[in-house]
Amino acid sequence: MTTATAVQRKVTRPRADALRNRERIVTAAQEMFVEFGPDVPLDEIARRAGVGNATVYRNFPDRDALVREVVCSVMDHTSEAAEQGLAETGDAFEALERFVHSAADERISALCPMVATTFDQNHPDLVGARERVERLVEELMDRAKAAGRLRTDVGVGDLMVAVAQLSRPPAGTGCLSADRFVHRHLQLFLDGLRAPARSVLPGTAATMEDLRQA
Numbered sequence: 001m002t003t004a005t006a007v008q009r010k011v012t013r014p015r016a017d018a019l020r021n022r023e024r025i026v027t028a029a030q031e032m033f034v035e036f037g038p039d040v041p042l043d044e045i046a047r048r049a050g051v052g053n054a055t056v057y058r059n060f061p062d063r064d065a066l067v068r069e070v071v072c073s074v075m076d077h078t079s080e081a082a083e084q085g086l087a088e089t090g091d092a093f094e095a096l097e098r099f100v101h102s103a104a105d106e107r108i109s110a111l112c113p114m115v116a117t118t119f120d121q122n123h124p125d126l127v128g129a130r131e132r133v134e135r136l137v138e139e140l141m142d143r144a145k146a147a148g149r150l151r152t153d154v155g156v157g158d159l160m161v162a163v164a165q166l167s168r169p170p171a172g173t174g175c176l177s178a179d180r181f182v183h184r185h186l187q188l189f190l191d192g193l194r195a196p197a198r199s200v201l202p203g204t205a206a207t208m209e210d211l212r213q214a
Contacts, residue, residue, distance in 0.1 A: 093149035157206030
């Protein structure tokens with residue numbers, strides 16, 4: 001029994017270590033992509049993550065694989081924030097507000113250009129993460145609309161493009177220095193979403209598909 005347990009520990013411990021290393025790499029990559037853009041050397045990412053270069057390449061065979069993992073991770077965190085909002089039983093608009101501020105803290109805007117230029121947008125991992133976050137945000141908005149707290153003439157695309165545009169400038173352009181303005185400007189935007197609406201918006205509500213086609 002003792003031998004079997006010891007053998008089992010030897011098998012499971014490297015898996016846990018490998019998972020932690022992978023998480024450190026993704027976290028370091030996200031930070032550095034935001035600070036310096038997608039062309040930051042992988043060696044520098046390895047250094048910030050506290051792992052060797054070989055560990056980075058063992059987990060991510062090329063830059064595209066790492067970028068994709070970072071973007072999917074950001075989308076997963078955004079989905080988790082939306083799920084938390086849906087689980088709340090209080091004011092539906094306040095839950096939406098908290099989600100928007102949480103999504104902004106993921107620095108979505110710094111990563112958006114990477115989605116458009118560095119790899120296949122139809123990769124199954126990316127599509128799955130994207131569909132999940134879009135569905136959850138739509139549910140969050142629908143609940144606020146049903147409660148009469150969110151104006152009915154806005155769509156998921158309207159919300160997400162505003163979060164991306166207002167939260168951070170593009171990576172590598174001093175985006176960190178603008179942090180003190182982010183939540184202030186987002187709150188101004190959110191106040192304009194409240195029902196009843198004080199004006200009629202031109203055009204139609206934007207969907208995420210509209211944004212992708214544009």
